[in-house]
Amino acid sequence: MTSSAAPPPINRLGIARPGPRNLITDVPGLKVGQAHDAAARTGATVILPDARAVAACDVRGGGPGTRETDALDAHNLVEAIDAVVLSGGSVYGLAAPDGVCAWLGAQGRGYGLTANPAVPPSPVVPAAILFDLANGGDKAWGEDPPYRALGREAVLAAALDFDLGTAGAGYGAMAGQLKGGTGSASAVTADGFTVGAVVAVNSFGAVTAPGGRTFWAAPFEMGDEFGGLGAAGLVGAGDDWGLAKADPQARTNTTIACVATDAVLTPAQARRVAVMAQDGLARAIRPIHAPFDGDVVFAMSTAQRPLGERPDFQIARLGALAADVLARAVARGVHAAAPWPDAPVRCWRDLA
Numbered sequence: 001m002t003s004s005a006a007p008p009p010i011n012r013l014g015i016a017r018p019g020p021r022n023l024i025t026d027v028p029g030l031k032v033g034q035a036h037d038a039a040a041r042t043g044a045t046v047i048l049p050d051a052r053a054v055a056a057c058d059v060r061g062g063g064p065g066t067r068e069t070d071a072l073d074a075h076n077l078v079e080a081i082d083a084v085v086l087s088g089g090s091v092y093g094l095a096a097p098d099g100v101c102a103w104l105g106a107q108g109r110g111y112g113l114t115a116n117p118a119v120p121p122s123p124v125v126p127a128a129i130l131f132d133l134a135n136g137g138d139k140a141w142g143e144d145p146p147y148r149a150l151g152r153e154a155v156l157a158a159a160l161d162f163d164l165g166t167a168g169a170g171y172g173a174m175a176g177q178l179k180g181g182t183g184s185a186s187a188v189t190a191d192g193f194t195v196g197a198v199v200a201v202n203s204f205g206a207v208t209a210p211g212g213r214t215f216w217a218a219p220f221e222m223g224d225e226f227g228g229l230g231a232a233g234l235v236g237a238g239d240d241w242g243l244a245k246a247d248p249q250a251r252t253n254t255t256i257a258c259v260a261t262d263a264v265l266t267p268a269q270a271r272r273v274a275v276m277a278q279d280g281l282a283r284a285i286r287p288i289h290a291p292f293d294g295d296v297v298f299a300m301s302t303a304q305r306p307l308g309e310r311p312d313f314q315i316a317r318l319g320a321l322a323a324d325v326l327a328r329a330v331a332r333g334v335h336a337a338a339p340w341p342d343a344p345v346r347c348w349r350d351l352a
Contacts, residue, residue: 016321018222024329025351026186027161027260029053029302032198033149034168036184041137041340042088043171044096044150045182047198047300048158048257049202052080052109054301056270057126060288060296063253068126069296074267078124082109084298085127085151086169086200086256092145093129099151100125103122128296130202132172136343158335165336169256169316173202175285175334177243179347185225185325193305195318197280197326199257201333204292205285209234211240213351217284217331217347220300220324226335241286254294255281255330257320262304269315274299276319280326292303297326 019026029050036043055146057069067085070077082104087093103124104110110121133139154168160166166183173180179204186196201207206217213227214233259277277297281288289295299322307314339345 006196008341016187016189019186019188019194019196021161022225023162023184024260025215026188027194027196027302028262028304030260031158032162033155033156034162035153036167036171037146037150038341040146041100041172042136043086043131043168044093044147044154045085045168045198045200046100046154046158047084048155049089049300049302052082054079054265054267054270054303055081055084055126056267056274056299058172058271058274058278058294058302062291063110064294064296065091065094065129066296067097068124068128071124072126074271076110079267081126083125083155084258084300085125086258087127087129087147088132088135088169088172089145089147090129090131093147094127095147096151097125099148100155103152103155104169119211119259126298128256130169130173130200130256130294132202135172135320136172137172143177143286151185160209164337166331166340169200169331170202173200175201175203176206176245177209177346178334179337179339179345181337183331185328185332187321187325193261193318193325194265195259195261195321195325197259197322197329198328199326199333201237201253201255202253202328203255203285204290205254205287206243207285207330207334209236210240211235213348215284215331216286217327218285220327222328224293225328226331236286239303247255253292255285256296257326258298259326260300260302261318263314263318264306265301270299270301272315273319273322277322277326280323281330284325284327284330325332329344
């Protein structure tokens with residue numbers, strides 16, 4: 001007896017592949033700059049679009065620290081941003097965008113409130129921070145924290161290539177009980193859309209399954225970009241968090257990220273991509289979005305490729321891909337992390 005049920009539809013979308021750099025800068029129209037202070041064990045990362053870009057934000061953690069996120073609401077006046085900043089330093093790190101704004105304004109970049117040339121534009125630079133104040137670095141900066149200078153140094157360093165691991169905003173980070181870091185990844189669809197992510201991983205939760213070296217993000221790995229171990233080691237049980245932080249403290253954690261695409265998005269569509277991208281953190285970190293975390297994901301559009309027909313379906317595709325790419329970026333950041341100079345901090349490479 002034969003079944004009369006119709007066969008399942010064939011996926012004609014093709015398979016996405018990493019971009020040539022496997023970095024967020026594979027998205028056309030983006031550069032990234034980073035800076036760090038080795039003595040203070042902290043740093044900053046700037047995502048710099050070539051032109052003003054539509055952006056949105058989604059906040060899931062219980063202890064976030066942000067700047068200019070209200071300006072990203074779709075019903076508000078400003079519909080584009082000039083840069084996004086990710087920084088260490090907790091509340092002090094919210095000064096990193098000051099250095100970026102000053103540089104942008106000096107270049108004549110920003111939101112123009114008036115046609116009067118004597119009035120400088122107002123750069124719109126949303127930001128999020130993580131807590132790295134208790135990592136043993138020298139924080140005796142008195143009334144002169146380094147973050148404004150780090151922001152300026154990072155934006156001046158903006159380029160297509162940048163370092164992963166112990167660099168930028170992830171320089172001072174810890175991912176559970178392992179050294180955290182800055183990660184990035186990209187994917188290009190068969191029909192030409194590009195999605196990328198950059199993330200600073202400073203999580204309460206663990207990025208590896210208990211008892212081994214396998215990243216929770218293993219099912220989404222492309223090639224051997226974070227070790228090529230496969231997913232056979234993925235084992236989880238309730239209340240077994242493996243290498244999560246043993247004694248989490250409020251505001252001492254946080255994973256902050258930016259995803260980007262070259263698709264033309266409205267602010268509302270960018271917000272949906274940011275919401276969907278948060279699932280990438282859930283695929284890569286366990287647990288996530290806890291009261292101790294300040295998890296924030298920005299989404300940005302460089303508006304190079306129209307969505308075409310079925311725009312809602314395309315948003316679903318891009319959001320799902322952004323989640324996958326962000327999960328990969330988390331693992332890549334921890335995989336590449338190295339100890340601070342003269343510091344016996346445990347890294348992924350040390351796991352048996």
